[in-house]
Amino acid sequence: MRLSGCExxxxxxxxxxxxxxALANVSLDVAGGELVLLVGPSxxxxxxxxxxxxxxxxxxxxxxxxCDTPLTELDAEGRARARRExxxxxxxxxxxxxxxxxxxxxxxxxxxxxxxRRDQVGMAERALRQVGLGARLDHLPAQLSGGERQRVxxxxxxxxxxxxxxxxxxxxSIDAKSASLVLEVLQGFVDASRCVVLATHDPRLYPIATRxxxxxxxxxxxxxxxxx
Amino acid sequence: xxxxxxxxxxxxxxRTVLLxxxxxxxxxxxxxxxxxxxGFELASRGLLDHVGGDVWVSARGVxxxxxxxxxLASVLPVSLDPCxxxxxxxxxDFAQVRLSDGSLVTVQIVGVDPxxxxxxxxxxxxxxxxxxxxxxxxxxxxxxxxxxxxxGQGMGQALRLRTGxxxxxxxxxxxxxxxxxxxxxxxxIETARRVLGLPSDGASFWVLDLRDPSCAAAVSRSIQGPxxxxxxxxxxxxxxxxxxxxxxxxxLLLTVGSLMAGAVGAAALLQSTMTLVRTHxxxxxxxxxxxxxRSELAVFVAWQAGIVSVLAAVLALALASALAKLLEGAGLxxxxxxxxxxxxxxxxxxxxxxxxxxxxxxxGRVDPREVLE
Numbered sequence: 001m002r003l004s005g006c007e008x009x010x011x012x013x014x015x016x017x018x019x020x021x022a023l024a025n026v027s028l029d030v031a032g033g034e035l036v037l038l039v040g041p042s043x044x045x046x047x048x049x050x051x052x053x054x055x056x057x058x059x060x061x062x063x064x065x066x067c068d069t070p071l072t073e074l075d076a077e078g079r080a081r082a083r084r085e086x087x088x089x090x091x092x093x094x095x096x097x098x099x100x101x102x103x104x105x106x107x108x109x110x111x112x113x114x115x116x117r118r119d120q121v122g123m124a125e126r127a128l129r130q131v132g133l134g135a136r137l138d139h140l141p142a143q144l145s146g147g148e149r150q151r152v153x154x155x156x157x158x159x160x161x162x163x164x165x166x167x168x169x170x171x172x173s174i175d176a177k178s179a180s181l182v183l184e185v186l187q188g189f190v191d192a193s194r195c196v197v198l199a200t201h202d203p204r205l206y207p208i209a210t211r212x213x214x215x216x217x218x219x220x221x222x223x224x225x226x227x228x
Numbered sequence: 229x230x231x232x233x234x235x236x237x238x239x240x241x242x243r244t245v246l247l248x249x250x251x252x253x254x255x256x257x258x259x260x261x262x263x264x265x266x267g268f269e270l271a272s273r274g275l276l277d278h279v280g281g282d283v284w285v286s287a288r289g290v291x292x293x294x295x296x297x298x299x300l301a302s303v304l305p306v307s308l309d310p311c312x313x314x315x316x317x318x319x320x321d322f323a324q325v326r327l328s329d330g331s332l333v334t335v336q337i338v339g340v341d342p343x344x345x346x347x348x349x350x351x352x353x354x355x356x357x358x359x360x361x362x363x364x365x366x367x368x369x370x371x372x373x374x375x376x377x378x379x380g381q382g383m384g385q386a387l388r389l390r391t392g393x394x395x396x397x398x399x400x401x402x403x404x405x406x407x408x409x410x411x412x413x414x415x416x417i418e419t420a421r422r423v424l425g426l427p428s429d430g431a432s433f434w435v436l437d438l439r440d441p442s443c444a445a446a447v448s449r450s451i452q453g454p455x456x457x458x459x460x461x462x463x464x465x466x467x468x469x470x471x472x473x474x475x476x477x478x479x480l481l482l483t484v485g486s487l488m489a490g491a492v493g494a495a496a497l498l499q500s501t502m503t504l505v506r507t508h509x510x511x512x513x514x515x516x517x518x519x520x521x522r523s524e525l526a527v528f529v530a531w532q533a534g535i536v537s538v539l540a541a542v543l544a545l546a547l548a549s550a551l552a553k554l555l556e557g558a559g560l561x562x563x564x565x566x567x568x569x570x571x572x573x574x575x576x577x578x579x580x581x582x583x584x585x586x587x588x589x590x591x592g593r594v595d596p597r598e599v600l601e
């Protein structure tokens with residue numbers, strides 16, 4: 001199964017009358033067992049590439065897929081279905097529902113996936129214990145530290161048992177201890193049938209990566225295994 | 229999504245409470261204004277409905293029940309249509325009651341003959357309707373007791389007409405009131421003629437009871453002429469209501485007031501839905517990025533609008549009842565009947581559905597890329 005990737009992807013948009021090339025003929029294939037870091041300066045195209053790979057947007061040209069699903073051939077609802085079935089997301093600013101407890105935030109995505117109420121409770125608890133928040137199940141995001149909030153977001157991504165997890169700067173807003181726990185969980189997630197793709201500036205992530213892809217001006221300029 | 233909607237409402241408690249209170253006030257105002265309009269409608273045609281009859285004969289040009297010139301029995305056709313079972317004279321005209329300080333209060337004399345005595349006055353609170361007689365025993369409404377300077381319920385007390393005719397209260401009703409709030413004084417037909425100086429065969433209206441109501445049109449045609457009008461009762465009731473409610477401007481005022489209150493409620497609900505989308509843009513974009521369908525986002529906003537609307541409707545019900553009682557205490561009749569509730573419910577439902585649809589449309593446009601910094 002082709003887990004995640006794209007071929008010949010170009011994305012252009014208009015910025016106040018000036019054409020901007022966000023991605024220029026980018027091709028990438030991420031296989032099971034890989035933990036890929038997308039690195040590069042701000043504006044290099046990391047987030048745009050993550051959006052294309054995650055089916056959040058359609059590029060101007062080229063193809064993208066997720067678990068053999070051709071994302072670029074689907075409409076917005078079709079891509080949403082593909083994300084729901086195969087994908088977990090972790091974001092820099094967590095984006096948790098402030099009105100829901102840690103448990104509620106995780107149960108929410110399980111409900112979207114069609115899990116029964118009983119399963120939602122069990123699976124949410126399991127995912128939160130996996131990220132070390134077994135004692136904070138009923139706390140609201142406002143009652144949690146930044147690191148704990150990111151762990152709730154990670155539990156939310158893990159709970160639906162996705163094949164692929166995407167992260168956008170998942171460790172840049174949290175303390176070293178929480179970052180290390182997040183990395184440990186992400187590392188543990190990767191196996192022969194699952195992969196992780198992270199857009200990051202954080203050098204703390206380099207040691208756990210199996211592959212580092214560098215972007216500049218919307219193009220891949222380097223794609224290699226990290227030096228150990 | 230129902231749990232998320234509920235939790236969000238609970239979390240934004242102050243906003244929710246203010247929204248529910250605002251919406252309930254708007255909807256209560258809609259209901260009460262419609263109820264007032266309905267109350268005015270019923271008051272303007274109340275006498276007609278209670279006297280009954282099928283055809284009302286009057287002088288030509290009469291459009292309103294309390295604005296009729298007297299018609300003598302001798303002016304009526306010698307032989308009425310065989311469909312006519314009987315004719316009842318009714319006097320409706322203004323007189324004045326003198327108060328203790330010498331000032332005058334205008335009242336409306338309603339003179340009924342024995343055949344109408346079992347119908348007028350209606351809603352009797354004290355006394356016996358049949359006791360209104362030629363000896364000057366009269367009926368008044370409880371709401372007018374203090375205005376006529378009577379004590380207690382007014383029973384047995386004297387009314388001094390400007391013309392000097394002595395009257396005494398023998399019957400008190402509750403809610404037998406005119407649209408104009410002019411006190412009714414229900415009297416025997418002979419007393420009415422004496423008080424108002426009418427000929428002994430004069431009446432403002434001759435009310436015809438028919439053997440078969442379906443011959444009303446034919447009877448009307450056979451009577452109406454250059455000096456007489458003979459509309460079916462419903463026609464006179466409609467023209468009276470139209471003249472009173474629309475002619476006075478009160479109907480337009482209350483209708484516009486209701487519509488404006490309804491519009492304010494709808495705008496509040498809509499504004500709240502848009503604020504919800506703006507406030508929770510990132511969370512909504514996140515669940516969209518995690519694969520939420522557009523329909524699930526629509527369910528989220530529909531639950532919010534629905535919960536707020538149900539709470540507001542319950543509160544509006546209580547507020548409208550309290551307001552209606554308050555206004556009734558001031559002598560205004562608020563008729564909150566099935567029609568008022570149906571219109572109120574229609575406005576509430578339309579507002580809720582509009583807000584939910586607009587909210588769902590807004591949510592559907594949220595770009596999941598919002599979640600990426």
